[in-house]
Amino acid sequence: MKVMLEFRGGAELLVNNVAQHPVNLEAGKWTVAKLLKWICDNLITERPELFFQEDSVRPGILVLINDADWELLGQQDYELQENDNVLFISTLHGG
Structure with a gap:
């Protein structure tokens, strides 16, 4: 997918x-919860605690x-569809 x-x-x-x-995700049912796990394992290169809190995204994302x-x-139960666009925007900024 x-x-x-x-x-x-x-x-x-x-x-x-x-x-x-x-x-390209492997075939099968993909929920946002499963996608978040995949992102943690495959995309996050540093400081995952700034993106994740327990099994979801942090407040402010x-x-x-x-x-x-x-x-x-x-939320996490949404089942992804082919060609979905998933956008993560951080609303937290340092000062």
């Missing part, structure tokens, strides 16, 4: 400074799936 993962607002710093990641807030789609 092909999906586009995007990291913005500083979140790209955690994935080797690359904002867009077109990925906005998640949009096809430009819709993931809270409207079931």
Whole structure:
């Protein structure tokens, strides 16, 4: 399954400074929860604690799936579809 993962607002710093990641996931059912585990194992290159909290993203990370807030789609239970775009935006900034 092909999906586009995007990291913005500083979140790209955690994935080797690359904002867009077109990925091919193995066949099967993919929920956002399973995708988050995959991201942790395959994309996060440093300081995963800035992105993850327990089994989800940290507060302050906005998640949009096809430009819709993931809270409207079931959050981690949302089942990914071919060519979905999943965008992670950090709303937390140092000062």
